[in-house]
Amino acid sequence: MPPADRAVRWGLAVLALAFLAYGMATALPAYWVFLAMSAVISGVLLQSLGVIAGQAGMVSLCQAAFAAIGAWSTAQLNLWGVPGGLYVWLPLAGLAAVPFGLLIGLPALRLRGVHLAIVTLGFAATVDIVLAAASFPGVDLGLSVGRPAGLSSERQYFLFCVGVFALVAVALAVVRRTRFGATWRALRESERATAAAGTSVPGAKLSAFAVSSFIAGLSGALLAGQLGMLLARNFDPGQSLTAYAVAVMAGAHHAEGALIGGALGVLVAELLRRFGIPQQWANVVFAVGAIQAFTQGAGISDALRAALRRRGGRRLPVAPVPLVDKAVPQAATGTALLITGLSVRYGQVAAVQDVGLEVLAGSVHGLVGPNGAGKSSLVDAITGFTACTGAVELAGHDLNGRPAHLRARAGLRRTFQQDRVPTGLTAGEYLRFAARRPLTARDLAEALGDLVAVDPGRTIADLDVGTRRLLEVAGALLARPALAVLDEPAAGLGHAETERLGRWLRAAPERFGCAVLLIEHDLDLVRAVCSRVSVMDFGRVIAEGPPAEVFADPRVLRAYLGEEVTA
């Protein structure tokens, strides 16, 4: 969708929310306004989960603890009488939660899944114990958190909460369009692919925790303003668990999902109360909803958006445009990649042994060999994903000891044999994320029209594996690296797609100013696009030269056919 259309759509959504909120504030009885306010505040907490769990794909079971820190800070600022009232205390409360978010983010650098869940739940329990022992500031004195003059009535405060929710929603929507936002969604799918695109995985995880804890801190401050007097049980670990289940069920990574989740949380609790059913049953309802969302791979907001998309019909594909334009960067000269004495071991297995390889700048160099020859291990070692001995130089710069994302930033890009393209992004978002540079509409149209043949707005989850593979190649080349290492890009492609890929690879040095190291089992493709080929067998390079010579080499025939061949 063009940015102008998106801005109009967001403007209309905010306007609709403002009208709805104003209508509710004026028409509903005071009790229902209070409930609606609770729903919106809980919606803000769910927005924080939308970042950490929904976008970045990390489990966090301590969001209520971050909210507690926000609420505690608000109560303390109230006790100190810091000027500005809630307008000032609110952002300060959000900021107060950030150091704790970063602290919890640190174990997340190494832990995933259930291990991270245990660490975050442990933090929630710790905060609960501390709060139970030392009550909120001002509570012992009977001092409740005051609201500024303009927010004194419940109706005014409800509208203020809606305003904060809308502000967070718009800010998150803006971030979502940026490379920063795309990074979180890429992280969710594959840390290796995120690093391969030149992004620091620790940085991405910590930033997600920082933003998420800030938003959770805001929700705590809003709750402090709503209740005035706070108790530890407002933020017990059970609240964090329930919030996680509701966020998954509702799809809190979208603003409407967070709002629906907040409303469901309040409505289910209210219904149970009216029918005299214990409140714990609400958790059963949300757990079932979360399981349903996990199995479907989509929460309520995703399902709603999918239904709207179906009603809106399919978009027209982008028209193909010619591949070569006039402003072609010149292919560089010299050496793009120089490897000397490189070895990789996995315990007793010597996967790569003392390999030397030179890829000339501006060339397409093939790397072939039978299964298990050590090609992928060599690629992992060059690109910083596997420990190795030996030296790797990119365009004269020593890469030894550098982590994968810094090698990518230095101009060494790669694709993966396994499908690692982040499915939550659209094709256009992925290319912008992978390219790490501003792409013109023409860049996008050429990549998506000529190589990949897909609309930039299509979500990658809807694309077949072959199309995703081409998209990954396009992303690596559009980054204009010094060297693009492509690990079996033609695997799973049809004949027409392989031909398109071949045309792109042949044109890549001239068009993108890069060299290509092509690891491939399709030897026809290798013959068609490579100026030189290296052949590996049992971890060593056994032959190197122009394709015609190499494929006639008896050692190569022996490696492939597994039998003695006389020259």
Ligand SMILES: Nc1ncnc2c1ncn2[C@@H]1O[C@H](COP(=O)(O)OP(=O)(O)OP(=O)(O)O)[C@@H](O)[C@H]1O
């Ligand atoms: N993580 C690992 N642990 C132990 N051994 C491994 C590991 N990865 C690869 N190997 C072994 O290292 C050797 C080289 O494997 P590698 O995957 O690099 O070969 P390849 O040429 O890429 O094969 P293919 O064409 O099938 O992808 C093989 O003997 C393989 O079994």
